[in-house]
Structures are given as structure tokens and as C-alpha cells.
Amino acid sequence: VGGSSQGCDSVVTLNLTINNSTTGTDLQTACNSYTWIDGNNYTASTNTPTYTIVGGSANGCDSIVTLNLTINTFASGTDVITSCTPITWIDGNNYSVSTTTPTFTIVGGSSQGCDSVVTLNLTINNSTTGTDLQTACNSYTWIDGNNYTASTNTPTFTIVGGSSQGCDSIVTLNLTINNSTTGTDVITSCKPITWIDGNNYSASTTTPTFTIAGGSVQGCDSVVTLNLTVINVNAVINATPTTGSTPLNVFFGNGSTTGMSYNWDFGNGTSNTLFESTQTYNNPGVYTVILIVSDGVCYDTAMVVITTDVRIKVPSGFTPNGDGINDALVIEGIDQFPDNKLIIYNRWGSIVFSAQPYKNNWKGQSEGKAILIGNSVTDGTFFYLLEIDKETKPLTGFIEIKTK
Numbered sequence: 124v125g126g127s128s129q130g131c132d133s134v135v136t137l138n139l140t141i142n143n144s145t146t147g148t149d150l151q152t153a154c155n156s157y158t159w160i161d162g163n164n165y166t167a168s169t170n171t172p173t174y175t176i177v178g179g180s181a182n183g184c185d186s187i188v189t190l191n192l193t194i195n196t197f198a199s200g201t202d203v204i205t206s207c208t209p210i211t212w213i214d215g216n217n218y219s220v221s222t223t224t225p226t227f228t229i230v231g232g233s234s235q236g237c238d239s240v241v242t243l244n245l246t247i248n249n250s251t252t253g254t255d256l257q258t259a260c261n262s263y264t265w266i267d268g269n270n271y272t273a274s275t276n277t278p279t280f281t282i283v284g285g286s287s288q289g290c291d292s293i294v295t296l297n298l299t300i301n302n303s304t305t306g307t308d309v310i311t312s313c314k315p316i317t318w319i320d321g322n323n324y325s326a327s328t329t330t331p332t333f334t335i336a337g338g339s340v341q342g343c344d345s346v347v348t349l350n351l352t353v354i355n356v357n358a359v360i361n362a363t364p365t366t367g368s369t370p371l372n373v374f375f376g377n378g379s380t381t382g383m384s385y386n387w388d389f390g391n392g393t394s395n396t397l398f399e400s401t402q403t404y405n406n407p408g409v410y411t412v413i414l415i416v417s418d419g420v421c422y423d424t425a426m427v428v429i430t431t432d433v434r435i436k437v438p439s440g441f442t443p444n445g446d447g448i449n450d451a452l453v454i455e456g457i458d459q460f461p462d463n464k465l466i467i468y469n470r471w472g473s474i475v476f477s478a479q480p481y482k483n484n485w486k487g488q489s490e491g492k493a494i495l496i497g498n499s500v501t502d503g504t505f506f507y508l509l510e511i512d513k514e515t516k517p518l519t520g521f522i523e524i525k526t527k
Contacts, residue, residue, distance in 0.1 A: 144187055145180035152193045154237035159190050168194045197240050198233030205246045207290035212243055221246045248288035250281075258299045260343035265296050274300045301341035303334075311352045313421030318349055327352045356383065358416040358425035366430045371404040373429055377416060386415040390429065407432030409459040430459065435511055440523035443487035452485045452522065460511040467522070468506040475500050481509075487524055502526055 148170075151157055156166045161174045172190040179186030204210060209219035214227045222245050229239040257263055262272045267280045278296040285292030310316065315325035320333045331349040338345030361376045376399035377385060388394045389402045390410035404410060410429040415422055436455035443450050457463055457480075465481035468474055475489045489500045502525050509518040 144185040146187045148189045148191050150191045154195050155197055157192055165192050166194060168192055195235035195237050197238050199240045201242045201244045203244045207248050207250060218245055248290045250291040250293050251286040252293045254295050254297050256297050260301055261303055263298055271298055274298055301343045303344040303346055304339040305346045307348045307350050309350045313354055324351055354418055354421040356416050356418055356421045356423045358414050358423035360414050360425045360427045362427045369405050369407055369431045371431045373402050375400050382418050384417050388413045404431045435518060437520055442525050444526045450486055451483060453483045457481060462512055464510040466508045500524060
């Protein structure tokens with residue numbers, strides 16, 4: 124009323140245009156978190172947050188945006204590794220001990236395109252080590268195929284996969300070699316010997332050996348070598364002649380002179396130390412000659428009997444009647460032959476008396492099947508056989524016995 128310039132009423136007509144605010148949705152996909160235009164950080168998927176952009180529409184009105192957010196988280200995993208040796212991992216680092224801390228991010232490695240974080244779980248099983256203690260005699264062949272003849276502690280051998288975890292096993296050899304002992308058995312003998320090897324040795328030698336199993340102090344064999352010296356001393360009497368009439372000249376000799384000493388006893392009161400000698404026997408008798416030969420360590424003895432003017436005389440008879448005259452059979456010279464043997468036979472060939480040795484003591488007693496008078500033979504003629512020694516032919520003949 125009165126709105127005009129003249130004070131009259133003014134009539135106004137309204138021509139109104141209403142422009143509405145625009146709306147929209149912001150579709151977002153992010154890994155783990157997302158900071159939106161509202162300044163907020165979102166760590167989980169959502170479709171509720173809105174934001175008004177003042178005058179943001181094309182007609183100048185506000186624009187209202189709704190966030191439709193999908194959060195994809197990082198993929199994570201563990202790389203479990205067991206190894207017998209150090210490893211170089213995907214991070215390029217070398218690991219020689221067990222660990223569970225190293226991580227590595229594979230950019231875009233998940234199925235949604237997010238990063239993939241891998242943690243290393245590493246177990247290092249080292250090769251096992253050990254020492255093989257061995258003691259052997261002279262030599263030893265080890266698992267490496269080598270033969271060792273001296274003590275050592277340096278050789279090693281790897282047993283592939285030999286440990287309980289499947290890793291290699293490294294063995295070091297600690298070897299002690301005990302050698303067989305050797306020795307010499309020095310023997311000087313005057314006669315042949317039977318040695319520890321069971322063999323008989325009659326001559327000097329330095330070659331035989333004998334192994335005593337386990338004979339050394341370390342339990343190894345002991346090898347003994349025989350060093351044998353056999354001293355052969357032979358006493359041999361060469362006497363010529365050995366019987367004869369006085370004066371009897373007898374040559375005596377041995378058979379060897381080198382390094383020997385000689386001691387003679389000629390049985391007639393004389394002796395010497397010569398290698399050979401001639402002795403004269405002036406009296407009838409039986410002489411035992413002894414020779415001792417020695418080299419100062421060993422000795423040998425020989426003996427020979429020399430007889431001079433020895434006459435065996437068997438009487439033609441005797442009278443065993445107890446009158447003290449010619450009562451026994453007395454054979455002259457029989458005492459010079461201590462190995463004699465006398466046998467008396469009757470006319471039927473039966474032995475009536477025998478003696479070895481005979482000592483001139485038979486008085487006609489019978490010990491056979493003769494015709495007896497009491498314990499004596501009857502008068503008559505008897506046959507005798509007399510052996511004076513083993514070398515001389517027996518003497519034979521007849522003896523007449525008379526008791527009256």
C-alpha cells in the first residue's frame with residue numbers, strides 16, 4: 124500500500140525458481156584404511172558417512188556426497204623354512220641362525236591388490252660333529268677308505284644326512300696307532316734247542332721269528348727274532364791200537380782243534396792238554412781213557428778202554444769138595460772185563476749156572492735141571508760159554524768137575 128513513487132499502492136508478482144541440492148555416492152576401495160574428504164580416517168568398510176559440499180552443485184546449490192567405502196586389509200603369512208645351511212631370503216639378507224622376526228612386504232601381493240606381508244620363521248639345523256676315537260695296531264682303514272699307519276687327529280668325513288635332523292654329520296678321526304713291538308731272543312746253547320715256535324734248531328741262526336699275539340704292553344703283537352748260537356763241541360777219541368802186549372804204544376787224537384781245549388786222562392797216571400798224543404803202557408791191565416773237550420762255555424766227554432796183555436784163562440776143571448783147594452771155578456783175567464757173562468751147560472744142553480758178570484765164585488751149585496747131589500751138580504764134564512765184552516768173540520770149552 125502506497126508503494127508507488129506517487130504514493131499509490133504497488134502490486135508485485137513473484138516469479139520463483141527452486142534449485143534442490145544435488146546428491147551423490149563416492150565409491151572407494153582402499154587397503155587397510157582410507158581418509159575421506161571429511162578428514163576422517165576409516166579402517167573398515169562403510170556406506171553411511173556423508174559430506175556436504177557447499178555450492179558444490181552445478182546450479183550453485185549444495186552437493187551432498189555419501190561415502191561407500193570398501194577396506195581390503197593387507198594379506199599376511201609366515202614363510203616356514205628349515206635348513207641345514209645359511210639361507211638368503213626374499214629380502215636379500217643372509218640368515219645363519221634360527222629366527223622368527225624378519226618380515227618382507229610384497230607390494231600388491233594380495234588377491235585384492237593390497238600388499239602382502241610375509242614373516243620368516245627360520246630354523247637352522249647345523250651339521251652335527253663328532254669324534255671317532257680309535258686305537259689300532261700298526262695301521263687302520265677308516266670310513267673314508269684311507270689306510271693310516273701313524274697316529275692322527277685331523278682327518279674328517281661327512282656323512283650326508285647323517286644327523287637326526289637330516290643334516291650332514293661331520294666325523295673327525297682321533298686315531299692312536301700302537302706299533303707291534305719287536306725283540307731278539309739271544310740264546311747260546313751247547314746243544315740243539317726247541318724254541319717257542321716248536322721247532323728244533325741244531326745250528327746257529329738269526330732268521331726265525333715268532334709272533335706273540337697281543338704280547339706287547341699296548342695289546343699289539345710282539346715279534347721275537349731268534350739269535351741262536353749253537354756251540355758244537357765234539358769229543359771223539361781216535362785211539363790206535365786199543366789192545367796189545369806191553370809195552371803198548373797208543374796214538375790218541377780228537378778231530379778238531381779250532382778254539383778248543385783238551386784235557387786227557389790216560390788212565391795210567393798221566394794226562395795232558397794236547398790235541399793229540401802218543402802214550403806208552405808198560406804194565407798189563409785195563410785202562411780207561413777220558414777226554415774232555417771245551418771251548419770255555421760248552422764241553423763234551425769221550426771215553427775208550429785200553430787193554431794190555433790181557434789173557435783170559437779158563438781152567439780145565441775144579442774140585443768143589445770143600446777142602447779149600449780149587450773149590451771154585453777161577454777164570455784168570457775175568458776181572459778186567461766187568462761186562463762179562465758166563466753160562467755153564469750140562470751134557471744134555473741144560474743151563475746149570477749163569478752169571479753176568481761172573482766173579483770167580485761158582486762152586487758147582489746148580490740152578491738148572493742137572494742131575495743133583497744135594498744142591499750141586501754131579502761129577503762130570505760141562506760146557507761153558509764166556510762172553511768177555513760185546514766186541515770180542517765168546518770163548519767156549521769144557522770144564523771137568525770132580526768132588527772126590
